[in-house]
Amino acid sequence: MVLPTDILNANILIVDDQEANVMLLEQMLREAGYGCITSTMDPHTVSALHRDHHYDLILLDLQMPEMDGFEVMENLKKLEIDGYVPILVLTAQPGHKLRALASGAKDFVAKPFDLIEVKTRIHNMLEVRLLYKQLDHLNQQLEQTVLERTAELRESEARFRRLTELSSDWYWEQDEHGHFTNVYGPVLEMLSTPQADSLPGQTTQTPTARWNETERAELAANIAARRPFLNFIYSRIHTDGAQQYFQVSGEPKFDAIGRFTGYRGVGRDVTEIMLDIAAPNAA
Structure with a gap:
């Protein structure tokens, strides 16, 4: 004016x-x-x-x-x-x-x-x-504000990624088709499901490791149904015969109009924690 x-x-x-x-x-x-x-x-x-x-x-x-x-x-x-x-x-x-x-x-x-x-x-x-x-x-002013906000978003994204990497063993993102688009850590080995594909240079689950198929099926069902899940525990017998436990959390992503755009989540190896919990009961 x-x-x-x-x-x-x-x-x-x-x-x-x-x-x-x-x-x-x-x-x-x-x-x-x-x-x-x-x-x-x-x-x-x-x-x-x-x-x-x-x-x-x-x-x-x-x-x-x-x-x-x-x-x-x-x-x-x-x-x-x-x-x-x-x-x-x-x-x-x-x-x-x-x-x-x-x-x-x-x-x-x-x-x-x-x-x-x-x-x-x-x-x-x-x-x-x-x-x-x-x-x-x-x-x-608008151009400067956009530049400043873009820099802040990039810094926040980098900070979030660093915190995620520090607090978990792996992090992943999937698109609406279940294809992995962004991974950190042994994601494909831990989460390979019928809905997921591989990234170049990544390996899928170890063929001779024996997963608990009931737990894996429940995890796959959560992802297929686009349900959030928190601290889901599943396990396998490693190739050396050792029992392993993993904890994973994930949430579906939606755009501004409510359209499903994929999944993201974090996971970690909780074998020591689960074995410590199981030890007193075994005694």
Whole structure:
């Protein structure tokens, strides 16, 4: 939103080789409440002035000796990276209006001046210009915010992964078809099911290890039914004859409209814990 005070505090440059026109425009603007007004009768100085002060509006006469308004506009274009040159041309030649607009002017005022028309066009151009600057500033802020949030998300993701790896022996993610998309640790050996496939370079369960098929079937049923499960215990007899126990937790993932997108979870070897629990009972 552009406030009336913002418009009256806008930075304005008057460029005209006729002193009478400069004085008339200055007086009109000051009486209307504008406070930041600069003027020059030398068109050669316009580019340097604009480079130093970044005017919100330039009132530019087209008919000037040595360097006319069209040449001034061409030089100003080189300074405006965003391509927006805030120029209101002043001309007594009706045939110059279309050429001026094609050259980059945003509006024009015919000479001799109608002061009410001049004030209205100046006000409207400044309002548009200041809105444009506000939008550009907001876009820059938004871009910076997006960059900051993206960096925060990446840092959070990395932190989560580190914590997951520290607190578990393996971590996995599956897509909606049951294919493993992201794994850490011996996931395929521990969780290989009819719904899962292998990743290149990974091995599936040891052929000679004997799993408790009832427990494995229950785990597979949970995943197939898209049910969450917490600290599910299942076991196997290793190739060396040792009993092994594993604990796994998983949850289904859904998108914003409730569509199933896969599974994720963590697991660990809890053999020592389970054997310690079983020892007193065996005694």
